[in-house]
Amino acid sequence: MIKKAHIILLLALIVTASCSDGSLTPYTTTGVTVNYTDDMTDMTISDEQLIFKNISTGAETTISVGQTISLPEGLYDCTYKASVQYLAVDEMAESVTMTGTLNGFLESIKITGSEVSFTIDVYLSISKDDFIIEEIFFTGTLRTSGSQYYGDSYVKIYNNTDNVLYADGLAFVESKFLSTQYYDYTPNIRADEMTIHAIYVIPGSGTDYPVQPGESLILCDTGINHTLANSNSFDLSEADFEWYDVSTSPSYLDIDSPTVTNLDKWYCYTLSFFVLHNRGYKSYALARIPVDMQTYLTDYQYTYTYTMYLAAGTFPMEQDAYRLPNSWIVDGVNCSVETERVWNILPASVDAGWTHCGYTDSDATRYFKSVRRKANYITEDGIKVLQDTGNSTDDFNTECIPSIIEDQQTSIDANGTKATTRTWDGVLIRED
């Protein structure tokens, strides 16, 4: 039972608004109240920052907490970040210093008039001692003709801890909602639960799939050598798991690769095969589900209503999906593209940011690219330590050459140009 103490900190207050020194845009003094949603007793908070991003100009202003905030009038996204240190007791009953981050995110704040004040909820993000998403390759590849190929998408999950993790029972889910479309979904469960429409679970009895620190697992769509169907693709026959959609209809053809273990398919919305959203409008998460499949599928249904307002008219809708409590999520990543993004599907308590491959809708440059989590540093043993601050805007490198394409030195465009780089995380050059 977590005791929730709400410590309210008033950061800045009232100075008269000024539009001096010839600037045409009036400035607004902004007061921010930070609301800690977790018990912060015995924790040391440092490097508190507020980043204001002007939505129309893209200009970013970083302000240390405590400073007076005076911003040009406009519409802003506000991100809160801080480091946390605290003492914990480990398995050996020794006291160790743990680090974590505090994250908060507020979208589309109107900062106008002489002064404005608002409250930002911040969440403690500490390492959950479980897998994190290392890479998502959702864009797919192109054939030499230029047409899309999408049997080769994959997700890499990583053991960023210093102990062995067991992947058995870990669920991979895709959100039902799109980050580019928001309706007033009723009832609204976003703060506490993720709305999902596909759930695939790693099989095993608990200790079947150990993963050493610094190692990854590849979860892929189809674990075959894709170069046969598309010479620009690559070989996934060595992947660890695949989401195989069994079907007896020749219309929906998925391949059950004999070399790659199938994920347990608990539920999927589609009769055909499941593919990751290839423009990257969905959110993905890894979760540990504490109940069995039967219980989950019967007790966690979510029926919601909303109304679509289009130029053509209004369309009242009612739909079904599954809900996944945020507390079960061990890692989640929001994806979108700049020009189309409307909201973050996962709340700041799971992911305070979002990442992307491509900048516009159906960006033709996005193919052959993935999002990869940044490496903080490489240990002497050659193990990379990935960044996990709970904010994917910071934690991920965008539009990277996918790690498998780098490893196999396969095509990076429709013309068949081969990959020559080798990196740890899409950016940091690997020298070995």
Added chain:
Amino acid sequence: MSYIRTTLILLTITIQFVTLNAKEVRTTVIYSGEIRDSQTRETLPYATVILEGEERYSAISDDDGNFKILNIPLGSYNLSISYIGYAKQELRVSLYSDRYDDIQLTSDYELQEVVVTATESNGMTASSIINREAMSHLQPTSFADLMELLPGGISKDPNMGSANTVSLRETGTLSSSGTSSSSSDYSISSLGTLFIVDGAPINTDVNMQYTPLSSTINSSGSLTAEENRNITNKGVDMRSISTDDIESVEVIRGIPSVEYGNLTSGVINIKKIRKETPITARFKVDGFSKLFSMGKGFSASKERDIIINIDGGYLDSKVDPTNNLENYQRINGSLRLTSNVLRSSYALRISSTVDYTGSIDNSKEDPDINFGNIDEYKSVYNRGTLGNNLKWTFPKRPAVKLVDLNSSVSLQYDKLSQTLLVSPQRYGLAPTNTESGEYDATVLFSEYTSTYQCEGIPFTAYIKLKSEYEFKIINVNNNIKVGAQWDYSKNFGTGQIYDLSTPLSATGNWSSRPRAYSEIPAIQNLSLFAEEYLTTKVGNNSLDILAGVRTNSLVGLDSRYALHGKVYLDPRLNIKWSFPKIKIGRQNLNIALVGGLGWTTKMPTLNYLYPDSKFIDITQLAYYDTSNPTEYSRFNVVSYEQDQTNYDIEAARNRKWEVSLDLSYGENRLSVGYFNEAMSSGFRYVNVYSAYSYKDYDESSIVSSSLQSQPDLSTIPYVETSKLESYRLAENGSTLNKQGVELQFSSQRIKPIRTAINITGAWFRSTYSNSLPLFISVSDVVDNVSVSDMYVGLYDWEDGQKNHTLTSNITLDTQVPEWGFIFTTSIQTSWYIKRQLLWRDGTPVAYLSVYDGEIHPYTDESATDLYLQYLIISENSEKFNEMTVPMSLYVNFKATKSIGKYLSLSLFVNKILDYTPDYESNGVTIRRNVDAYFGIELNLKI
């Protein structure tokens, strides 16, 4: 066969009746004749003929300008013949024996005002007449444009990228934004409208130009170039009818004469130009199209009275002015001969036709998504018709009015070609079999170019023999019409041609196999009809009754069909009661009440009677060998050829009734009518589910490393299991109820402003729904098991919609004949469009289970079952609220100016002004944009 015998006997009697000779001494004579234009030799229908002597006798000329007055006492009479736009002719005639005159009226053409709107006919049922002048002033691109002249019609921009089908007296199915959306479930609307050209029907029953991806054989047809243009089971595509050789069109919206059959909705009766004309040429240009046409009617022989009309036209149009990738072209040509032969005992009018219409639809994909520029759709339509009409009239026979023998044959050559770059994801499977059984499928590992062709050669033949008799009993005039009609149609095309190993879709529902259309039997329709038209006086009132019955049957049909030997009777009754004239001021007020009740029947088309088989393919083994995929992978499929013929299909029947009030005061006319039509047997395809067994091979038992070739099926363990699969049957499953009020008003010309006002308006309420419960499958997959493989719900809901529309069209028609100037302003208003989806209860009433193949009731317990819970389809109740699109008003201008003797210039601007206010829909403001549509044309007369 007795049915055919009856027909033959009837025909023999008819012929004998004609040859009968009445030889008795007579005290009365028959005066008959034909009324024609002195210059063009064109016959003049509805001219008034009056004989003044001791008594007064009168007649109105019929559709072909013929008239006949019976029982005239011997003597001398003053004859007067009058017709609007022509100089009245008066002369003295002596009638001491039967007399036949060829009367020629001279047109006072010079300063004539013309009718540029549709006029409501004076007949026994609701019908609109559109003449040549109205068509020229409207400046149509195709026949579809004429529909705005009907009550409830509103001008539409041309839509040359999809088939233009007709709908009479209905709102049409609507999308949620109130725009029309076509649904093949209700294609009976257009299929049930009969198009007649110079007496011969345009028979579309054997048109089957589609691809296996279209909604004709696939329930999930998407809006592709092909789907939009697919006309199978939808009747006539009005784009293919050019208007430039048409003299007049009668659109019978109400209850047609029993002479017309194999229809449910109405009749569009097209009469082509058959008269002397100067060389006419028309050039039209608008944002979408260019049109050119030419025609000439000349007298080949004055003595032998032969008129030849020849004309042709070319249309090149785009679907969207800014898009060069999609277009529609049409070529038409026609040669018509009209001849009159006058003999002592009969007059014979011969009307022959050779017609050709060709059209090409082209559509290419946007180059951005058309890799290698391969994707292309092309549909070619060619139709040639030979028609011949022989009409005998018997001036000297008291009872026999005419014998009419109409025949035509037409041959079509249609070809649909589609090329597609197919990109299988992972891999694709192509079938290899054309019969039921277990097969290895062809595996498609990479992209390929698929070509598909559908070749149809519909041939139709038609013959209709009809005779009319008239006689008077006391003061009752009787006109009896009897006849028979036979229609034959067969498709001789090679049908669907493609390579099974490269189908149009590698992942779609490829359940089709190539099929030769020439192997499908022909359809023959046989009908007999008899009708009595009775006119009498009741005091000062006059009463007209038109009562008839028509039989409809398909002959030569296999005995397994419920339609085999079945004869449908269509009784139809129309009554008109005209009150005595009331003199008010200088003019007479005429009041008439018209009412009718009738049944109409449409037989199923070739596609409904003989649908393609569906091949249900189930994967038994899907083994992909990762180390040697091209050689060792093996995909085994069990295939069931499912016959989709519904032997129980019946004809679609529509019941119509209507009442209307016709008022005329001088030249002002008002007609208001209410109609009610009900049909619950419209054609639609309905999904049916059934369990199919298959072997589920255990792929995991195959050891890849030990394979030397493809795995041997006999060594792989399997379990025998089964799943539900669907196929489709053509059923009488659509309900279409139509009600409404139609109004037509035309004023006399208001002299000082030289303007006449014409108002049409209509309120329509149409309900579209299914008349049978529906099976619907869900797409959820639980624990790697597809729910729809095991259970399919049966929903007793109505999938349709209930729509209302209120429309008016006010046309101000200003004509200054001495300046050669016609100017019309029409104010077209859609007062509202309302649409409401019929309520659906998402909970099934029952479900079909794969385990026993039985239907079980769906209970509360079912709703908690892990799999059955998914059969409940969630629906937001707000979806079923009525949606209203409020008023929109458009103003259209059209002008025609004659320049000199030879030239006239026309232009039109549709939607030059509009009032389309923003409106709120569920709290959101909807803004409407309106683009003007305009064009110009030049007409030459030499």
